[in-house]
Amino acid sequence: MSRWRRGARRARGEFPTLTSGVKIILVHPRGFCAGVRMAIDVVDRVLELFPGQTIHVFHEIVHNTHVVGRFERRGVVFVDSLDDIPSPAGKIVVFSAHGISPAVRRRASELGLVAIDATCPLVTKVHSEAVRYARQGYQILLIGHRDHQEVVGTSGEAPDAIQVVERPEDIPSLRIRDPDQLVYLTQTTLSTDDAEVIIDALRRAFPAIKDPPSSDICYATTNRQHAVRKVAPECDLVLVVGSRTSSNSVRLTEIAATAGTPAKLIDDVSELDPAWFPTGRETVMVTAGASAPEDLVADICKDLVGRHGAVIEQRELVEEDVEFHLPGALRRAMVERGLSPGPSRISMPLVTADRYGAVALTIDGREARGRPEA
Ligand code: SF4
Numbered sequence: 550m551s552r553w554r555r556g557a558r559r560a561r562g563e564f565p566t567l568t569s570g571v572k573i574i575l576v577h578p579r580g581f582c583a584g585v586r587m588a589i590d591v592v593d594r595v596l597e598l599f600p601g602q603t604i605h606v607f608h609e610i611v612h613n614t615h616v617v618g619r620f621e622r623r624g625v626v627f628v629d630s631l632d633d634i635p636s637p638a639g640k641i642v643v644f645s646a647h648g649i650s651p652a653v654r655r656r657a658s659e660l661g662l663v664a665i666d667a668t669c670p671l672v673t674k675v676h677s678e679a680v681r682y683a684r685q686g687y688q689i690l691l692i693g694h695r696d697h698q699e700v701v702g703t704s705g706e707a708p709d710a711i712q713v714v715e716r717p718e719d720i721p722s723l724r725i726r727d728p729d730q731l732v733y734l735t736q737t738t739l740s741t742d743d744a745e746v747i748i749d750a751l752r753r754a755f756p757a758i759k760d761p762p763s764s765d766i767c768y769a770t771t772n773r774q775h776a777v778r779k780v781a782p783e784c785d786l787v788l789v790v791g792s793r794t795s796s797n798s799v800r801l802t803e804i805a806a807t808a809g810t811p812a813k814l815i816d817d818v819s820e821l822d823p824a825w826f827p828t829g830r831e832t833v834m835v836t837a838g839a840s841a842p843e844d845l846v847a848d849i850c851k852d853l854v855g856r857h858g859a860v861i862e863q864r865e866l867v868e869e870d871v872e873f874h875l876p877g878a879l880r881r882a883m884v885e886r887g888l889s890p891g892p893s894r895i896s897m898p899l900v901t902a903d904r905y906g907a908v909a910l911t912i913d914g915r916e917a918r919g920r921p922e923a
Contacts, residue, residue, distance in 0.1 A: 570858035572832045573850055574784060575900065575909060576776040577863060580837035580846060582769030583871040584669025585611045586895045588646035591667040591879055592620055593894070598882060599641060605634050607653065608645040608698050610667065611840035612795040614816055631656050641665065647698040648672040650705020665878045671737055671767045672699055676706050678761055682732045683707035687759070688725065690714050692747050693736030697796055700736055717750035725755070732759040737767040738797040738839070740804060741774055769839045770797050772867045774804050776836060779914065780864055781805040785831040787812035788821075790846050791838030798838025810834075818848040829857050843897060847904045854906030863900055863909035 581589075588610050595604050605626050609617050617627060628634055631642065631653065638661035644653070648668040657664045682689050689711045693700040704711045712723055714733075725731065733751055735744050744766060751758050764771075781787050787805035789812055791798025798814055805812035815821065826833075833853070837846050853859040872893060874880070880890045900909040 570829045570860075571826055571853055572830075573853055573859050573861045574780055574832065574834045575846075575850065575861050575863045575905075576780055576834060576836050577865045577897075578769070578772050578776065578867055578869045579835075580790070580839070580841050580843050580897070581895060582669075582767070582839040583869075583873045583893075584646050584671060584767075584769070585840050586893045587873040587875065588667040588669065589616060590893055590895060591665060591875060592625060592643055594875070594879060594883070595641060595643060595665060596620075596623055596625070598879075598886065598888075602641060604641050604643065605662075606643045606645060607631060607649065608647065609794070610643065610645045612647075612792055612798075613838075613840040613842070614792045614794075615842055615845060616840065631660055631662065634660070634662065637662050639663065643667050645698065646672070648676060648702035650702045652705055653702075663878075666876050668702075669737070669767075670873050672702070675699075675703055675734055675737065675761075675765050678734055678765070679703055679706045679711060682734075683710035687730050687732045688712070688727070690723065690731065690733045690751060690758070691735070692733055692744055692751075693739060694796065697736060699738070703734070703736075714747060714751070717747055720750055720754050728755045729757045731755050731757065732761065734761050735765040736796070737765055738770045738800065739766055740800040741766055741771060742804065742807065743800075768869070768871060770800070772869060773797065773801060773836060773839065776864075776866045777801050777804045777834070778808055779866060780834050781808040781810040781812075783832065784810050784834040786810065786825055787834045787836070788849065789814045789836055789838060790817075790841040790849060792816055792840070795838045795840050798841065801836060801838060805834075815849070817845045818852045821849060821852055823856065826853075826857055833859075844904075847898070847900075850900075851904070851906035859907070861900065861905060861907045861909040863911045864914045865911060866914045868915075 592610055605628055640662055642662045642664055644666045646667055646669045679689055691711050692714050695713045695715055787810050789798050789801045802812035802814045875890050883890050902908050
Protein backbone atom coordinates (compact mmCIF):
# COMPACT_ATOMS: atom_id res chain seq x y z
CA MET A 550 0.00 0.00 0.00
CA SER A 551 1.38 3.44 -0.90
CA ARG A 552 2.34 5.93 1.78
CA TRP A 553 -0.47 8.24 0.60
CA ARG A 554 -3.14 5.54 0.89
CA ARG A 555 -1.89 4.48 4.34
CA GLY A 556 -2.04 8.12 5.38
CA ALA A 557 -5.58 8.54 4.05
CA ARG A 558 -6.72 5.44 5.98
CA ARG A 559 -5.20 6.77 9.19
CA ALA A 560 -6.93 10.11 8.59
CA ARG A 561 -10.27 8.23 8.31
CA GLY A 562 -9.54 6.56 11.68
CA GLU A 563 -8.88 3.07 10.28
CA PHE A 564 -5.58 2.96 12.16
CA PRO A 565 -5.40 3.70 15.87
CA THR A 566 -4.83 7.35 16.86
CA LEU A 567 -1.65 8.01 18.78
CA THR A 568 -2.01 9.18 22.35
CA SER A 569 1.06 9.95 24.40
CA GLY A 570 2.90 12.95 25.81
CA VAL A 571 3.72 15.75 23.45
CA LYS A 572 2.50 15.23 19.91
CA ILE A 573 4.72 16.64 17.15
CA ILE A 574 3.07 17.46 13.85
CA LEU A 575 6.03 17.61 11.50
CA VAL A 576 4.76 19.31 8.38
CA HIS A 577 5.99 18.70 4.87
CA PRO A 578 7.11 20.72 2.96
CA ARG A 579 9.49 22.44 5.33
CA GLY A 580 13.09 23.61 5.25
CA PHE A 581 15.37 23.89 2.24
CA CYS A 582 13.80 25.15 -0.98
CA ALA A 583 15.32 24.53 -4.40
CA GLY A 584 17.08 27.93 -4.44
CA VAL A 585 18.75 27.34 -1.07
CA ARG A 586 19.76 23.78 -2.01
CA MET A 587 21.35 25.11 -5.18
CA ALA A 588 23.17 27.98 -3.41
CA ILE A 589 24.60 25.71 -0.69
CA ASP A 590 25.57 23.16 -3.30
CA VAL A 591 27.41 25.91 -5.21
CA VAL A 592 29.64 26.85 -2.25
CA ASP A 593 30.17 23.20 -1.39
CA ARG A 594 31.30 22.33 -4.91
CA VAL A 595 33.45 25.47 -5.26
CA LEU A 596 35.28 24.44 -2.06
CA GLU A 597 35.91 20.99 -3.53
CA LEU A 598 36.89 22.34 -6.92
CA PHE A 599 39.38 24.93 -5.70
CA PRO A 600 41.09 23.44 -2.62
CA GLY A 601 43.59 25.76 -0.97
CA GLN A 602 41.96 28.92 -2.37
CA THR A 603 40.09 31.32 -0.12
CA ILE A 604 36.49 31.44 -1.32
CA HIS A 605 34.60 34.66 -0.65
CA VAL A 606 30.82 34.90 -0.56
CA PHE A 607 29.11 38.26 -0.99
CA HIS A 608 26.63 38.44 1.93
CA GLU A 609 25.36 35.36 3.78
CA ILE A 610 24.91 32.65 1.16
CA VAL A 611 21.46 32.02 2.70
CA HIS A 612 20.03 33.59 5.85
CA ASN A 613 20.90 30.90 8.38
CA THR A 614 23.54 31.18 11.10
CA HIS A 615 24.32 27.45 11.05
CA VAL A 616 24.81 27.28 7.29
CA VAL A 617 27.08 30.33 7.41
CA GLY A 618 29.00 29.06 10.48
CA ARG A 619 29.58 25.63 8.92
CA PHE A 620 31.05 27.22 5.79
CA GLU A 621 33.17 29.63 7.85
CA ARG A 622 34.67 26.65 9.64
CA ARG A 623 35.66 25.31 6.20
CA GLY A 624 37.48 28.55 5.41
CA VAL A 625 34.81 30.51 3.49
CA VAL A 626 34.96 34.27 4.09
CA PHE A 627 31.70 36.22 3.96
CA VAL A 628 31.95 39.89 2.96
CA ASP A 629 29.42 42.70 2.76
CA SER A 630 31.55 44.68 0.31
CA LEU A 631 33.64 43.36 -2.57
CA ASP A 632 36.24 46.00 -1.65
CA ASP A 633 36.91 44.05 1.56
CA ILE A 634 38.46 41.20 -0.47
CA PRO A 635 42.26 41.57 -0.27
CA SER A 636 44.19 41.34 -3.59
CA PRO A 637 40.96 40.47 -5.41
CA ALA A 638 42.27 39.82 -8.94
CA GLY A 639 41.65 36.18 -9.87
CA LYS A 640 39.91 35.34 -6.57
CA ILE A 641 36.58 33.54 -6.52
CA VAL A 642 33.49 35.28 -5.20
CA VAL A 643 30.07 33.64 -4.94
CA PHE A 644 26.98 35.84 -5.07
CA SER A 645 24.33 34.74 -2.55
CA ALA A 646 20.88 33.29 -3.27
CA HIS A 647 19.26 36.71 -2.68
CA GLY A 648 20.70 38.27 -5.81
CA ILE A 649 22.79 41.37 -6.46
CA SER A 650 22.40 44.65 -8.28
CA PRO A 651 24.20 45.22 -11.62
CA ALA A 652 26.53 47.67 -9.80
CA VAL A 653 27.93 44.78 -7.72
CA ARG A 654 28.42 42.68 -10.84
CA ARG A 655 30.28 45.57 -12.49
CA ARG A 656 32.47 46.09 -9.42
CA ALA A 657 33.38 42.39 -9.36
CA SER A 658 34.49 42.67 -12.96
CA GLU A 659 36.50 45.88 -12.29
CA LEU A 660 38.29 44.13 -9.42
CA GLY A 661 39.09 41.11 -11.62
CA LEU A 662 37.15 38.73 -9.39
CA VAL A 663 35.96 35.39 -10.78
CA ALA A 664 32.23 35.55 -10.03
CA ILE A 665 29.94 32.57 -9.57
CA ASP A 666 26.34 33.64 -9.26
CA ALA A 667 24.19 31.54 -6.91
CA THR A 668 21.17 33.84 -7.20
CA CYS A 669 17.94 31.85 -7.03
CA PRO A 670 16.34 31.74 -10.50
CA LEU A 671 13.05 32.89 -8.94
CA VAL A 672 14.77 36.07 -7.74
CA THR A 673 16.33 36.49 -11.19
CA LYS A 674 12.81 36.28 -12.63
CA VAL A 675 11.80 39.36 -10.59
CA HIS A 676 14.97 41.18 -11.75
CA SER A 677 14.06 40.43 -15.37
CA GLU A 678 10.52 41.74 -14.85
CA ALA A 679 11.92 44.95 -13.34
CA VAL A 680 14.27 45.49 -16.30
CA ARG A 681 11.52 44.78 -18.85
CA TYR A 682 8.91 47.07 -17.28
CA ALA A 683 11.45 49.88 -16.77
CA ARG A 684 12.40 49.65 -20.47
CA GLN A 685 8.70 49.89 -21.38
CA GLY A 686 8.46 53.16 -19.42
CA TYR A 687 6.63 51.82 -16.36
CA GLN A 688 7.20 53.02 -12.83
CA ILE A 689 7.61 49.96 -10.59
CA LEU A 690 6.31 49.69 -7.04
CA LEU A 691 8.35 46.96 -5.38
CA ILE A 692 6.54 45.52 -2.35
CA GLY A 693 9.08 44.31 0.19
CA HIS A 694 11.46 45.13 3.00
CA ARG A 695 13.66 48.07 2.00
CA ASP A 696 16.84 46.76 3.65
CA HIS A 697 16.52 43.13 2.56
CA GLN A 698 19.34 42.14 0.21
CA GLU A 699 16.89 40.82 -2.36
CA VAL A 700 15.05 44.16 -2.51
CA VAL A 701 18.34 46.09 -2.67
CA GLY A 702 19.44 43.88 -5.57
CA THR A 703 16.17 44.16 -7.49
CA SER A 704 15.99 47.94 -6.95
CA GLY A 705 19.49 48.25 -8.41
CA GLU A 706 18.23 46.93 -11.77
CA ALA A 707 16.26 50.12 -12.41
CA PRO A 708 16.90 52.58 -9.57
CA ASP A 709 15.16 55.49 -11.32
CA ALA A 710 12.00 53.48 -12.01
CA ILE A 711 11.59 51.54 -8.74
CA GLN A 712 10.12 52.71 -5.44
CA VAL A 713 9.85 50.34 -2.47
CA VAL A 714 6.53 49.96 -0.67
CA GLU A 715 6.77 48.34 2.76
CA ARG A 716 3.25 49.07 4.01
CA PRO A 717 0.04 50.81 2.87
CA GLU A 718 1.09 53.93 4.83
CA ASP A 719 3.91 54.43 2.28
CA ILE A 720 1.47 54.99 -0.58
CA PRO A 721 0.70 58.73 -0.09
CA SER A 722 4.39 59.64 -0.32
CA LEU A 723 5.00 57.78 -3.63
CA ARG A 724 6.04 60.00 -6.54
CA ILE A 725 3.82 58.90 -9.44
CA ARG A 726 4.38 60.31 -12.92
CA ASP A 727 1.54 58.56 -14.74
CA PRO A 728 -0.93 56.32 -12.84
CA ASP A 729 -1.64 54.44 -16.10
CA GLN A 730 2.02 53.37 -16.40
CA LEU A 731 2.41 51.58 -13.07
CA VAL A 732 3.18 47.97 -12.20
CA TYR A 733 3.86 46.29 -8.86
CA LEU A 734 6.35 43.50 -8.15
CA THR A 735 7.04 41.76 -4.84
CA GLN A 736 9.90 40.31 -2.84
CA THR A 737 9.81 36.51 -3.15
CA THR A 738 9.56 35.73 0.58
CA LEU A 739 6.73 37.98 1.76
CA SER A 740 3.70 36.82 3.67
CA THR A 741 1.05 36.27 1.00
CA ASP A 742 -1.52 37.81 3.40
CA ASP A 743 0.53 40.96 4.04
CA ALA A 744 1.29 41.34 0.33
CA GLU A 745 -2.42 41.06 -0.47
CA VAL A 746 -3.23 43.91 1.95
CA ILE A 747 -0.65 46.17 0.27
CA ILE A 748 -1.73 45.14 -3.25
CA ASP A 749 -5.38 45.94 -2.39
CA ALA A 750 -4.33 49.36 -1.10
CA LEU A 751 -2.31 50.01 -4.27
CA ARG A 752 -5.28 49.01 -6.44
CA ARG A 753 -7.53 51.40 -4.54
CA ALA A 754 -5.00 54.25 -4.94
CA PHE A 755 -4.09 53.42 -8.57
CA PRO A 756 -6.91 51.43 -10.22
CA ALA A 757 -4.92 50.95 -13.47
CA ILE A 758 -1.88 49.42 -11.74
CA LYS A 759 -0.66 46.33 -13.58
CA ASP A 760 -0.10 42.92 -11.93
CA PRO A 761 3.15 41.03 -12.60
CA PRO A 762 2.78 38.20 -15.16
CA SER A 763 2.65 35.67 -12.28
CA SER A 764 3.05 35.88 -8.50
CA ASP A 765 6.56 36.87 -7.46
CA ILE A 766 6.11 35.23 -4.04
CA CYS A 767 7.81 31.91 -4.69
CA TYR A 768 6.37 28.40 -4.49
CA ALA A 769 8.45 27.51 -1.39
CA THR A 770 7.30 30.56 0.57
CA THR A 771 3.69 29.95 -0.46
CA ASN A 772 3.77 26.24 0.45
CA ARG A 773 5.41 26.71 3.86
CA GLN A 774 2.94 29.46 4.73
CA HIS A 775 0.02 27.33 3.55
CA ALA A 776 1.15 24.52 5.88
CA VAL A 777 1.24 26.86 8.88
CA ARG A 778 -2.17 28.34 8.07
CA LYS A 779 -3.65 24.86 7.79
CA VAL A 780 -2.08 23.08 10.75
CA ALA A 781 -1.38 25.81 13.34
CA PRO A 782 -5.04 26.10 14.46
CA GLU A 783 -5.01 22.51 15.80
CA CYS A 784 -1.78 23.07 17.77
CA ASP A 785 -0.82 24.62 21.12
CA LEU A 786 2.52 25.85 19.81
CA VAL A 787 4.31 26.28 16.49
CA LEU A 788 8.08 25.84 16.40
CA VAL A 789 9.74 27.43 13.37
CA VAL A 790 13.35 26.41 12.88
CA GLY A 791 15.26 29.27 11.30
CA SER A 792 17.34 32.36 11.94
CA ARG A 793 16.01 35.79 12.84
CA THR A 794 17.61 37.16 9.65
CA SER A 795 15.48 34.81 7.54
CA SER A 796 12.52 36.75 6.15
CA ASN A 797 10.48 33.66 5.25
CA SER A 798 11.05 32.10 8.71
CA VAL A 799 9.90 35.24 10.52
CA ARG A 800 6.80 35.35 8.27
CA LEU A 801 5.92 31.78 9.35
CA THR A 802 5.82 32.81 13.02
CA GLU A 803 3.63 35.81 12.14
CA ILE A 804 1.20 33.63 10.20
CA ALA A 805 0.94 31.20 13.13
CA ALA A 806 0.20 34.10 15.47
CA THR A 807 -2.48 35.38 13.08
CA ALA A 808 -4.01 31.88 13.14
CA GLY A 809 -4.20 32.20 16.95
CA THR A 810 -1.32 29.90 17.90
CA PRO A 811 1.81 31.14 19.65
CA ALA A 812 4.99 30.54 17.67
CA LYS A 813 8.67 30.44 18.52
CA LEU A 814 11.48 30.99 16.04
CA ILE A 815 14.51 28.97 17.13
CA ASP A 816 17.89 28.48 15.50
CA ASP A 817 18.47 25.07 17.04
CA VAL A 818 17.70 22.67 19.89
CA SER A 819 19.66 24.75 22.42
CA GLU A 820 16.89 27.38 22.32
CA LEU A 821 14.09 24.92 23.23
CA ASP A 822 12.56 25.94 26.57
CA PRO A 823 10.87 23.22 28.69
CA ALA A 824 8.50 25.92 30.02
CA TRP A 825 6.79 25.88 26.60
CA PHE A 826 5.42 22.41 27.46
CA PRO A 827 3.73 22.90 30.85
CA THR A 828 1.42 19.86 30.67
CA GLY A 829 3.68 17.57 28.66
CA ARG A 830 0.66 16.78 26.45
CA GLU A 831 0.85 19.69 24.03
CA THR A 832 0.42 19.37 20.30
CA VAL A 833 3.36 21.11 18.62
CA MET A 834 3.70 21.91 14.94
CA VAL A 835 7.31 21.76 13.79
CA THR A 836 8.32 23.45 10.57
CA ALA A 837 11.41 25.18 9.18
CA GLY A 838 12.14 28.22 7.05
CA ALA A 839 13.53 27.70 3.57
CA SER A 840 17.14 28.20 4.70
CA ALA A 841 17.13 25.93 7.80
CA PRO A 842 19.08 22.64 7.59
CA GLU A 843 17.02 19.54 8.30
CA ASP A 844 19.48 18.10 10.86
CA LEU A 845 18.49 20.97 13.19
CA VAL A 846 14.83 19.97 12.84
CA ALA A 847 15.73 16.34 13.56
CA ASP A 848 17.66 17.33 16.71
CA ILE A 849 14.64 19.26 18.01
CA CYS A 850 12.29 16.32 17.40
CA LYS A 851 14.75 13.96 19.07
CA ASP A 852 14.95 16.22 22.12
CA LEU A 853 11.15 16.42 22.41
CA VAL A 854 10.85 12.64 22.06
CA GLY A 855 13.52 12.07 24.70
CA ARG A 856 12.33 14.73 27.14
CA HIS A 857 8.54 14.56 26.75
CA GLY A 858 7.95 11.13 25.21
CA ALA A 859 6.74 12.86 22.07
CA VAL A 860 5.27 11.00 19.12
CA ILE A 861 5.72 12.30 15.58
CA GLU A 862 3.01 12.60 12.98
CA GLN A 863 4.29 13.75 9.60
CA ARG A 864 1.65 15.78 7.79
CA GLU A 865 2.18 15.80 4.01
CA LEU A 866 0.51 18.88 2.54
CA VAL A 867 2.11 19.65 -0.80
CA GLU A 868 4.54 17.72 -2.95
CA GLU A 869 7.53 19.75 -4.15
CA ASP A 870 9.73 18.64 -7.03
CA VAL A 871 11.38 21.91 -8.04
CA GLU A 872 15.08 21.60 -8.85
CA PHE A 873 17.50 24.25 -10.13
CA HIS A 874 20.67 23.72 -12.19
CA LEU A 875 24.01 24.88 -10.88
CA PRO A 876 25.10 28.24 -12.38
CA GLY A 877 26.68 28.12 -15.83
CA ALA A 878 30.14 29.35 -14.70
CA LEU A 879 30.39 26.54 -12.15
CA ARG A 880 29.09 23.89 -14.55
CA ARG A 881 31.71 24.92 -17.11
CA ALA A 882 34.48 24.80 -14.47
CA MET A 883 33.35 21.31 -13.46
CA VAL A 884 33.13 20.04 -17.01
CA GLU A 885 36.63 21.41 -17.72
CA ARG A 886 37.89 19.23 -14.86
CA GLY A 887 36.04 16.18 -16.14
CA LEU A 888 33.32 16.35 -13.44
CA SER A 889 29.62 15.98 -14.06
CA PRO A 890 27.48 18.78 -12.55
CA GLY A 891 24.67 16.26 -11.88
CA PRO A 892 21.55 16.92 -9.81
CA SER A 893 21.46 18.57 -6.36
CA ARG A 894 23.28 16.57 -3.70
CA ILE A 895 21.02 17.79 -0.91
CA SER A 896 17.77 15.94 -0.26
CA MET A 897 15.25 15.56 2.55
CA PRO A 898 16.20 12.56 4.75
CA LEU A 899 13.67 9.96 5.87
CA VAL A 900 12.23 10.41 9.37
CA THR A 901 13.96 7.57 11.21
CA ALA A 902 14.12 6.76 14.93
CA ASP A 903 17.86 7.14 14.78
CA ARG A 904 17.74 10.72 13.48
CA TYR A 905 14.45 12.07 14.87
CA GLY A 906 13.97 9.93 17.99
CA ALA A 907 10.90 8.19 16.56
CA VAL A 908 9.51 7.01 13.25
CA ALA A 909 6.71 9.27 12.00
CA LEU A 910 3.23 8.15 11.11
CA THR A 911 2.42 9.91 7.87
CA ILE A 912 -0.92 11.56 7.28
CA ASP A 913 -1.80 12.80 3.83
CA GLY A 914 -3.13 16.29 4.47
CA ARG A 915 -3.27 17.43 0.86
CA GLU A 916 -6.44 18.69 -0.68
CA ALA A 917 -7.91 15.86 -2.77
CA ARG A 918 -6.91 16.83 -6.29
CA GLY A 919 -4.56 14.96 -8.57
CA ARG A 920 -3.41 12.73 -5.72
CA PRO A 921 -0.94 10.11 -6.91
CA GLU A 922 -1.69 6.57 -5.81
CA ALA A 923 1.67 5.01 -6.80
S1 SF4 B 1 12.72 31.09 -0.82
FE1 SF4 B 1 11.99 31.03 -2.95
S2 SF4 B 1 13.02 32.75 -3.96
FE2 SF4 B 1 14.12 32.38 -2.03
S3 SF4 B 1 15.77 30.97 -2.57
FE3 SF4 B 1 14.03 29.70 -1.98
S4 SF4 B 1 12.92 29.23 -3.90
FE4 SF4 B 1 14.30 30.96 -4.29
